[in-house]
Amino acid sequence: MALFSNKFEVKGKLGVISGASQGLGLALAKQLYSQGASLIIISRDDNKLKSACESIRKNACEGMKQFVEYMAADLRDYKSSSAILPLLGKLGIEKIDFLFCCAGSAHPRYFLNMTHEDLEFGLQTNYITCVNLVHLLVKRMIDTNALESCSKQDSAIDDFKKAFRIGAKEPQIRHIVLVSSVVAFYNFIGYAEYGPSKAAIKSFGDSIRQELRPYNVDVHVVFPGNFSSEGYAVENKTKPEACKVIEGSSKPISVDKCAGIIIKGLQHGYMYIFTDFIGWVLESFSLGLDPRQWGIVQVFLALIGAIIGGIVDQIHQVYIQGYFRKEGGFITDEKVSKEKADDTEDAEN
Numbered sequence: 001m002a003l004f005s006n007k008f009e010v011k012g013k014l015g016v017i018s019g020a021s022q023g024l025g026l027a028l029a030k031q032l033y034s035q036g037a038s039l040i041i042i043s044r045d046d047n048k049l050k051s052a053c054e055s056i057r058k059n060a061c062e063g064m065k066q067f068v069e070y071m072a073a074d075l076r077d078y079k080s081s082s083a084i085l086p087l088l089g090k091l092g093i094e095k096i097d098f099l100f101c102c103a104g105s106a107h108p109r110y111f112l113n114m115t116h117e118d119l120e121f122g123l124q125t126n127y128i129t130c131v132n133l134v135h136l137l138v139k140r141m142i143d144t145n146a147l148e149s150c151s152k153q154d155s156a157i158d159d160f161k162k163a164f165r166i167g168a169k170e171p172q173i174r175h176i177v178l179v180s181s182v183v184a185f186y187n188f189i190g191y192a193e194y195g196p197s198k199a200a201i202k203s204f205g206d207s208i209r210q211e212l213r214p215y216n217v218d219v220h221v222v223f224p225g226n227f228s229s230e231g232y233a234v235e236n237k238t239k240p241e242a243c244k245v246i247e248g249s250s251k252p253i254s255v256d257k258c259a260g261i262i263i264k265g266l267q268h269g270y271m272y273i274f275t276d277f278i279g280w281v282l283e284s285f286s287l288g289l290d291p292r293q294w295g296i297v298q299v300f301l302a303l304i305g306a307i308i309g310g311i312v313d314q315i316h317q318v319y320i321q322g323y324f325r326k327e328g329g330f331i332t333d334e335k336v337s338k339e340k341a342d343d344t345e346d347a348e349n
């Protein structure tokens with residue numbers, strides 16, 4: 001018996017990836033294409049999508065008949081997003097095997113400096129883009145015959161076996177992969193616009209996972225820590241100093257490494273995927289009813305989290321108090337930009 005069976009085989013399969021004109025979405029697209037998948041990629045900018053398609057095609061899998069197509073749409077808008085359905089029709093595609101929702105962005109700032117448009121933008125760009133796409137495509141993913149083998153006379157044991165796919169021949173599973181963030185477990189200063197939308201993605205994933213499993217669709221949520229990308233560079237432009245200190249000095253991993261870790265996690269069949277150790281630890285601290293990964297160790301970490309979590313939060317609060325005192329009160333966006341300019345100057349000297 002094989003110790004490890006690949007639970008995410010993409011050779012010859014068809015996937016849709018949002019936010020794949022750059023960053024994580026593009027890195028995932030290249031790796032999945034190199035493994036033999038065909039793809040439809042979505043983001044807003046036509047030109048960026050065209051050049052993304054060209055770079056993805058360079059990673060073709062030998063001997064495979066593959067394609068990569070794109071659709072430009074603002075996924076915050078349900079009506080524009082629904083153009084995906086006629087595109088599928090035009091390409092003669094009835095079923096989708098996997099869907100990655102990567103579109104999103106963070107613009108950390110102090111809450112007191114945010115406009116209501118900023119707050120709305122955060123929720124729309126990170127959460128609504130994801131929900132719109134899943135809602136439009138989910139009926140192209142479910143296996144409508146999956147419940148056929150169930151009978152009204154089935155016992156609870158039969159239900160248990162089916163829920164955990166025990167005994168029967170492994171059905172063909174389709175995958176929805178939602179990209180959240182580690183801030184879904186511990187949100188902090190600067191991320192009032194971003195963190196709540198990522199926590200909402202976790203909650204959305206938990207709900208539809210239960211509903212879709214009987215239809216042979218697995219719903220995975222990814223909680224990345226920092227990785228280098230175009231989006232990460234933009235994020236750092238406005239990131240306040242107090243936010244950076246709480247975040248810690250961890251170096252971002254490369255976007256290719258991040259994509260590789262996510263694909264490995266899917267191949268292992270994990271429902272929650274972390275791209276660094278700290279993400280896994282933070283999730284363990286707030287374990288609750290979440291899906292497990294190294295469950296026994298997580299129970300001990302949950303205990304440690306319950307003991308030290310409150311203290312860590314207090315330490316952060318004291319640091320923020322001291323920081324605002326030193327800065328002399330209200331910190332405007334201009335003050336943050338000046339700090340950044342001074343930092344760059346110091347680094348250059």
Ligand SMILES: NC(=O)c1ccc[n+]([C@@H]2O[C@H](COP(=O)([O-])OP(=O)(O)OC[C@H]3O[C@@H](n4cnc5c(N)ncnc54)[C@H](OP(=O)(O)O)[C@@H]3O)[C@@H](O)[C@H]2O)c1
Nearest residue numbers: 019021022023024043044045075103104226227229231232
């Ligand atoms: N980088 C990190 O350290 C980090 C950490 C944790 C989580 N994440 C999450 O990981 C995901 C990918 O991050 P990344 O750093 O790779 O981001 P990125 O480089 O900014 O790429 C974001 C992608 O989303 C697309 N997009 C943005 N808004 C859209 C919209 N309204 N409709 C359609 N497409 C849209 C962008 O293309 P257009 O602008 O052309 O539309 C782009 O292709 C995001 O959800 C992010 O929140 C990132």
